[in-house]
Amino acid sequence: MPEPTASGGRTDPTAPTPARHELRIAVVSDAELERNGVGAYYADLAAHLGEHVAELAIISPGGDNAYGSLSMPMPGDSTQTLWMPNVMAVRRRLRALKPHAVILPTPGPWGLLGARLGSGVGAALIVGFHTHFEQLTHLYWNPRLGLIPRTYMRWVSRYLFKRGRMVLANSHAMAEVARGLGAPQVDLMGTPIPRAFVDTPPPPLPEHIEKVLFAGRLAPEKNVEAVVEAAAAHPHIAFTIAGDGPLRASLEARAAELPNLSLVGWVPRAELPALIDRHHLLILPSHVESLGTIALEALARGRNVLVSTHCGITEWPMLDRALFRIGDGETVAQALGRALDVDATLRHRKATLGAEGAREMNAWAIEGWLKVLEDHVGPPAAG
Incomplete structure (x- = not known):
């Protein structure tokens, strides 16, 4: 499995840049669709962007579980399920789609897998920064126990930010957190509404x-x-x-x-x-x-x-x-x-x-995402 490059994926520099209506986009997310804020965000975004791009696929747990494998109760919240991705199923879907861009909204196993596989198919990596997980650890764990999840979240965020061509945050405060974690390019994203x-x-x-x-x-x-x-x-x-x-x-x-x-x-x-x-x-x-x-x-x-x-x-x-x-x-x-x-x-x-x-906000969010995709994606790798 190839390692993502710092530029967010390999591209064929001789191929033409795709027009908006030609774009193929994948979202690889740990969040179940419409089960929480992040899952709802990308379900809404897909509904709107689908009218402007050639194809947009969401690869995440839930639904018919086409992409999940093992599952377990979410630590600290048994009302939610933590799914591990089926690597082969996700790889097959990305290879079939040949996306120009892969959007990574979550710092979990699905996000990490999306970064690695997205790079392998030559896609630009766009990171969505929605949740300050490090801050949440202070509410769920004492300082000693919280050190482990905080360290993990910091490491994964830096890993994804370094490899993304763009990091999009949903507030100025979140944008500053992303910059503090080493994101080289950060901008604001609006929030679409169903x-x-x-x-x-x-x-x-x-x-x-x-x-x-x-x-x-x-x-x-x-x-x-x-x-x-x-x-x-x-x-x-x-x-x-x-x-x-x-x-x-x-x-x-x-x-x-x-x-x-x-x-x-x-x-x-x-x-x-x-x-x-x-x-x-x-x-x-x-x-x-x-x-x-x-x-x-x-x-x-x-x-x-x-x-x-x-x-x-x-x-x-x-x-x-x-x-x-x-x-x-x-x-x-x-x-x-x-x-x-x-x-x-x-x-x-x-x-x-x-x-x-x-x-x-809804109109600004849709146009903003389309502009980011147009400005930052490159053509997929040849072959």
Whole structure:
């Protein structure tokens, strides 16, 4: 198996550069499609880019498991599965596709395999940097135990960054982390939104906020306990928590004590627009959140959105103007109280700005990816 070069793959310099509509793209990812933020991102991206390029294939676990082999529960979260890639199946797919570019969104075994095999078929390597895994280790392990996963994540990130022709990050903060890990070329990537969120007009907001939603992984970094505390502080508001994760059992126990709080489990992506539409405000109080895709999707549906300052979505001006923020030293319950007191006219104006900003982000993301692919891919190797 050839070693990837620092330039992100071997190319035939005598072959012409492919036009946009001729591009063949592969995404090799450890994330199951639509099971988490990264999986959802590339499912959405594929749906949009597929209209502009010759072919885009996602090679990842899940689905009919055409590319997976061994599996085991995810360490620290038995609600997710860790799959090892089937090397021969992935190699056959890449050789058949002959991609001009291979996108690598994750620093796991699938990402590493994609880097090696992508180089072997002459593809340019584009690295997507979505999650600051080193930062997450501080929430899951003590400093000593966390040293091993932090060292691994740092090594793999540097390995991929060195070999990628471009590293794309979803916020300025993540871009700085990538540069600190040695990425030679870094740029920002926007976040695409599924057509189901943007093609149909959202229902209007009512005069008063009566229903609040949290949707995401039920894990320490999401600060979901703060949503439960907000439900206790605002008994006249109906709260819904949607998702699955290691904290589910403890949250279910808390919800049993609060008549205004419902846990509905994991919700398929196709049902998310309707779930968001049934609520008036979405809360995302995360301790660590490189962007916050669910917040972007709620904006697209014309909902009010309350986020922590740790969410990367606040770095995008066209989106930040529509957000309510949890202030420094302020609890989620207190911040929600402020949002409840805001004049309905201003809340409706923020909802309109949010929907406009989400559509602007979507268009910018699609065109941005196409430009990166055009600018950085080379023709596939001869033969």
